[in-house]
Amino acid sequence: MSVDAQPVSELPDPRNFGLPVVAEDELPEELRTLVARVHDLVDAVAHTEADTSELARASAAVHELTERLNVKRRDVGAMLERPRADGGTDYQTLTNVVSGVSNPAAVPLVLEETEDGVRSEFTLNGTYQGPPGLVHGGWIAALLDQALGSASAAAGMVGLTANLDVNYRNPTPLNAPLEITARVTGAERRKVHVSGEIRHNGEVTAEGTAIMVRLVAPS
Ligand SMILES: CCCCCCCC(=O)SCCNC(=O)CCNC(=O)[C@H](O)C(C)(C)COP(=O)(O)OP(=O)(O)OC[C@H]1O[C@@H](n2cnc3c(N)ncnc32)[C@H](O)[C@@H]1OP(=O)(O)O
Numbered sequence: 001m002s003v004d005a006q007p008v009s010e011l012p013d014p015r016n017f018g019l020p021v022v023a024e025d026e027l028p029e030e031l032r033t034l035v036a037r038v039h040d041l042v043d044a045v046a047h048t049e050a051d052t053s054e055l056a057r058a059s060a061a062v063h064e065l066t067e068r069l070n071v072k073r074r075d076v077g078a079m080l081e082r083p084r085a086d087g088g089t090d091y092q093t094l095t096n097v098v099s100g101v102s103n104p105a106a107v108p109l110v111l112e113e114t115e116d117g118v119r120s121e122f123t124l125n126g127t128y129q130g131p132p133g134l135v136h137g138g139w140i141a142a143l144l145d146q147a148l149g150s151a152s153a154a155a156g157m158v159g160l161t162a163n164l165d166v167n168y169r170n171p172t173p174l175n176a177p178l179e180i181t182a183r184v185t186g187a188e189r190r191k192v193h194v195s196g197e198i199r200h201n202g203e204v205t206a207e208g209t210a211i212m213v214r215l216v217a218p219s
Pocket residue numbers: 145146147149150153159160161162163188189190191211213
């Protein structure tokens with residue numbers, strides 16, 4: 001395969017796409033704590049067998065809290081700006097549903113760069129259930145999509161997924177340690193070919209390939 005889509009040394013600045021940017025050190029620790037607690041709350045709500053009066057009290061408290069938090073909202077599309085170890089700058093969608101640091105619905109998937117791509121270890125609670133005891137196939141695709149996109153971005157080629165192909169090889173268990181890995185396998189013009197897999201106990205449960213099409217900054 002030809003490789004004529006050259007990686008760029010700096011990722012495109014989201015401001016050039018008209019997106020608001022939040023510096024990582026401007027994100028309050030209290031927000032991170034709130035996100036983690038709401039993440040646990042979703043799991044608690046999904047599985048609670050509390051009595052009806054307890055459910056009514058919790059429902060009222062959550063409603064009141066939602067109204068309070070909605071008084072001041074961030075714009076959709078806000079990007080998180082964080083410094084990279086190599087001196088560059090990394091940008092991530094703040095509320096990304098798989099990895100966004102301000103999104104309680106996110107796993108959150110924290111991908112680290114490896115020699116040939118990206119990697120993460122994570123565990124999914126019962127919120128991500130599809131078949132009994134197993135991770136929902138749509139979420140497996142979402143996890144792979146995120147890792148494949150991040151592998152492309154880590155190689156300096158930020159793009160959107162044009163095509164995603166997923167094979168489910170074995171059931172992916174909930175509440176069990178999982179590993180995800182992804183890498184760039186080739187590039188031509190704006191197309192970046194990526195592959196990745198999810199493993200449990202070293203065994204592949206799902207694998208995916210994708211074509212990311214590199215973004216072009218507006219002139
Ligand atoms: C750090 C970041 C992590 C991000 C992880 C999350 C990733 C995501 O979820 S992204 C969201 C889901 N994806 C989308 O919403 C994308 C929607 N689609 C689009 O916007 C457009 O179709 C887009 C941008 C992909 C391509 O459109 P456009 O910019 O006009 O490119 P276009 O000129 O048509 O095609 C460029 C090349 O890609 C190829 N291509 C385009 N679509 C496809 C496709 N579906 N399958 C295969 N190849 C394709 C074309 O054939 C062309 O190839 P070649 O260079 O050989 O001629």
